[in-house]
Amino acid sequence: MAVQTPAHSALGNLLSYASTVPMPPGTLVRVPLGRREVLGVVWACEERSGDEGTRELKAVAGALDALSPLAEGWRDLVAFAARYYQRSLGEVALAALPPQLRDLTSQQLARRLKRRATSASTPVDAGLSSQDSPRGAGQAQSGPGSPDLAAETDVAHAVEPSAEQAAALARFEAETGPFLLFGSTGSGKTEVYLRAVAALLARDHAAQALIMVPEINLTPQLEARVRDRFEARFGAGAVVSLHSGMTNPQRLASWLAAHAGQARIVLGTRMAVFASMPSLKLIVVDEEHDPSYKQQEGARYSARDLAVWRGQREGAKVILGSATPSLETWHHSRPADGEDPGGRYVRLAMPGRIGDGALPTVRGVDMNLQPPKTVLSGALLDAIGQRIARGEQSMVFLNRRGYAPVLACADCGWKSECPHCSAYRVFHKIDRTLRCHHCGFTERVPRACPACGNPDIAPVGRGTERLEEHLGELFAPVKRSDGSPVRIARIDADSTRKQGALAQQLAEVHSGEVDVLVGTQMIAKGHDFRRVTLVAAVNPDGALFSSDFRAPERLFSLLMQSAGRAGRDANYLATQGSTAEMWIQTHHGSHPLFQALKRHDYPAFAKQQLDERRVAGMPPFAFQALVRADARTQETAQDFLHAANAAADALPHAAQVMRYPAVPLAIQRVANVERAQMLVESASRVALQRFLADWQPLLHALRREPVGKGVIRWLVDVDPHAI
Template sequence: MLKVALTEKGFPATTPGAWRVEVALHTPAHAALDDRLSYTAPAALPPGTLVRVPLGRREVLGVVWDAVPLEAGSSEQGAVALKLVAAALDDLPPLGSAWRELVAFAARYYQRSLGEIALAALPPQLRDLSGVQLARRLKRRRTGSEDAAATAAPAADATPEQAEALRRIEAEAGPFLLFGSTGSGKTEVYLQAVGRLLARAPDAQALVMVPEINLTPQLEARFRARFGSEAVVSLHSGMTNPQRLASWLAAHAGQARIVLGTRMAVFASMPTLQLIVVDEEHDPSYKQQEGARYSARDLAVWRGRNEGAKVILGSATPSLESWHQSRPAEGDDPGGRYVRLAMPSRVGAGALPAVRLVDMALQPPKTVLSAGLLDAIGQRIARGEQSMVFLNRRGYAPVLACGDCGWKSECPHCSAYRVFHKIDRTLRCHHCGFAERVPRACPACGNPDIAPVGRGTEQLEEHLAELLAPVHRPDGSPVRVARIDADSTRKQGALESQLAAVHAGDVDVLVGTQMIAKGHDFRRITLVAAVNPDGALFSSDFRAPERLFSLLMQSAGRAGRDAAYLAAQGATAEMWIQTSHRDHPLFAALRRHDYPAFAQGELTERRAAAMPPFAYQALLRADAKTQEAAQAFLNAASVAADALEGADRVTRYPAVPLAIQRVANVERAQMLVESDSRAALQRLLAQWQPLLHGLRRTPEGKGVIRWLIDVDPQQI
């Protein structure tokens, strides 16, 4: 470890052979500091070296980006008194050039500082470890993991569709869009693609990404069973800091052959990366919604191209961007950049579930579950089968209200209602977290008859248990209804134990949010029901129909995944959808499981409206003490942009409040920026940055707490 002494004033002595070192740091937000700060070191430090440097009164972790010799007594050194690097963590191999290029691209494209991206990509515990502590950990890893070679267990026989997909993945460059129906065996393609890679190149590494933490345990179990525990590590925010550091070190040293993770794993340091898999590539969870708002899916494609690694994007309902990029050549259209691989058939000759639409306009008023749906669930319980009921709203009811004076459970800090949670008798805001006990009477008029309005998963679970009480399981025991959502899985290990109960057959009806709709391989579920999906049909967000179709089709895919089980039961898989708009084109495509037809319709509308993927967008967001201040800042920013080069190629729409305009007493507004040229949009955003920093110091910036740019936003 490099240790150097400082002079009495805290500056380095002018010694021959000193070096000027450019270091990427996570500097304070909107400090308008350069991407890299300069320090001196008595010896050359290779780019990618982790160092500790003084910043203000603190000592922080940084990444060396460049180093140049600095002659003793030179004018450059005399002009600026540079501080000295405090220490270098040189027991750790430097971060490679490919990793630095990925970070630099992400910082440029998503309009964030280099240091913010670089430091966020590193395990948090690295910031606190001294060089000696890090050396001890590295020594323990070397002695405990001498051999992490992946020894693949025998693979299952590939179906003809899987075999053709694997053949093309080996023969062609990609990137590949693996368009496989739910239950078609996309995971087996991933496993065999990784196995073939490691058989060819035992030192190669593969990155496999999933959209959400709750999908990692089952995927990790399959990869460990196939390749052994030593070869596989996980990287996601649900791990403890020591666990994340251990996994990151194993990947960085090349000891881990396979890294499984969520969106943060796209920045994992993997020096011999040769394959990237992005499962459920359509999922909005791949887009970071705080801080640096990057898309892990898009960065995975860029990283694969930059590092010569093959990229597989897998989904039964691809994002419209990826679907458009994988279009075949036709006429004057040269086609997309991706290679589309189709796997339309389910493994084991299983059929996709029949979709049944229930017209709620024909049901009695206030019907929650139609009689036909209840009867179908009861029949399955009596045969020992499982059902899944999907409602994408947690809590007992979205609002508590007084029928006398009209009081509602508004959050005092947000422009949203607090959700009623019956299980702990609280009103809880899902935006700022503010919670209070349910009042005994209306706070406004004293009426004791305040009542829930609408329903969430808690109420649905309770309602189902009451309605199904007369039904019994084959052994005569009562029905068991369980709920899986963000509330029921809050405790560590709760999700794993609840999923295990479902897999073991201890649950007859599973109620939940979108957490249960994606990726899970439930073998005994033969019926899936969506209770109230209509809200997204008429949303102001143009992506809402795409997300709804994907969610419903993914939910349907949880039913009838085991053809042998269905045959033994003499059952058929079904998807029930309760809707008041059964003639909507989205449901027509869903009944046929026809994603291509749905995608074609949506893309036709988007082309006519000049929306992505036929245009490129960014949002300029401002948070302020008042809505007027937020919008004034955005409008002033728009006026300032008029003078920028190429501003005429970028449309800037008027500033508007967000759908939920106040969160935690902060007012929020946004401005949509759009262009038919990605390059023109990026040029304007890059020129805009210094103007936005300057606006904070003008009257128009008064009251503004923060601003940010969201490139390729997923929600508008």
């Protein structure tokens, strides 16, 4: 039985319970655990031998037998994820299920399923959401496997595919994959996804497709497009969503529809990779490079990598799509070259934009030549002004929210440090607060310096809130063509905190009400702003010299994705007589990253980065894991890791694994908890996995020894995204 046991309890992956009747593997049951009754998943059902008969086992409290058992493929996925990412089987299995399902009794679940069956057998009321009233896939189609389904589904929705799209689709149909769809921003990757889904559903009346996106805020616009394409043919329940922004009842309804096969398409974020889909035949991972696919709490899995594994296990085709693929995916899709047999992925290239639209011209601004403390160069301000005059939109990107990163006193040197974290509290001018973005600790801005009483404390640095204010001041004298004032808007985690705020702000941008949009990475990817013709990156240099070897990769991706927001509608550009531009303000314009960006040359950038990583023995040419310890003192955390390191010397594969000394994290203290980590690395993935598996019992044992008494928690992060 897989149940979620307390962290570091070392109870083992599976627990045994007694049942008076046989239960097929995958059955959901309620079982006692300590003083609680919890949800569990039957992993195996065996008759007890005579020797075992004397051993007392707690009895299963009840089975949720109204629900069909979870399929073997799903259980294999969970088992692989638990094994590879060094977590307990029960933790992964239960985290993969909807939260509300864990609290339902057998009778409650049966009643819910009965209500769903009743609603599915009656016409769908237009006022109900798709989560409330899913319909079976077969109800809305003319017949199983209808040959004209793909064409009919696309009627009035899509024009003929471009030559590049058609070639990519032809190879997708002819080959097995996995596939990397390497298409420039605006090349029509989404249309390829949707046509691949349509063709699948035309061939197989029971088939299901999973479409994954990296972030919740990208889901609504893609969801609308998917629903528009498929619901007319399959009914309102054919498309369901799965992401953490949904309520628990909504998530349960979507999960049940997918599990029953009623939902033909599941659209979701990383959690959707664990959706129970018995007839899964296609997985799409859009923007596969995005770090959001790596879970950073609990079981630290990569949804992208699990999607590839699940596709291979269940015989489903997998498409990974990106204009800036992760270097691992790019390496895996390399063509054969001499003695190199090439990667195991098939690369499908779509370098052109739809409608012969040109990629934006990238212009660099050398900030070394600008007056001190210049925020926006005169040339950039003039270019934005020209866009405003023509009724076009500009987008200014700064990946730092708040008004200023820190508030400081010039007299005594006081800074707005967080008392609970090794970080500064950010100054938010709108509500006059100092807010820690790590632990959430918030206070009102003091009237004077808390240390010396100086009333003249000032913001240092610049965030999106301050940039928005600065742009408002600069363009206050300027009028739009209709005589109204220029509209500056900001989209970041602060401005979109309220329910529905993001949707409203995006609608205002799409309608043309906004002239200049300021924002963080939330606006840099995925959005299809048809009137944006200029994008500017204000201060991107920080990532160039980060200690994290992945920082340049992330920066290039972010800037190239940002550039892709400009000039997406070639007809609009032609009508305006305008061109698309990307402006980059930098002190390091000669850096290879910016030179490759000017040419929109991702392959050149990837080659340079991969060459460096090959020499340094870094991923994808090596495999890594982090062991982290959290404690009340840094000394306690590091002592635990030192002891773990010493204990690992005797392990069978220790000689094949490089272990680095324990060090504090970059932000070493969060919410009064000190954090330390140790990096382990190997040229062999198999050796690293075996080493970590052998190490786990030693780590559990250390936790119970004096050296582990002060440790709050420890964890293993396999294939970490940040070091």
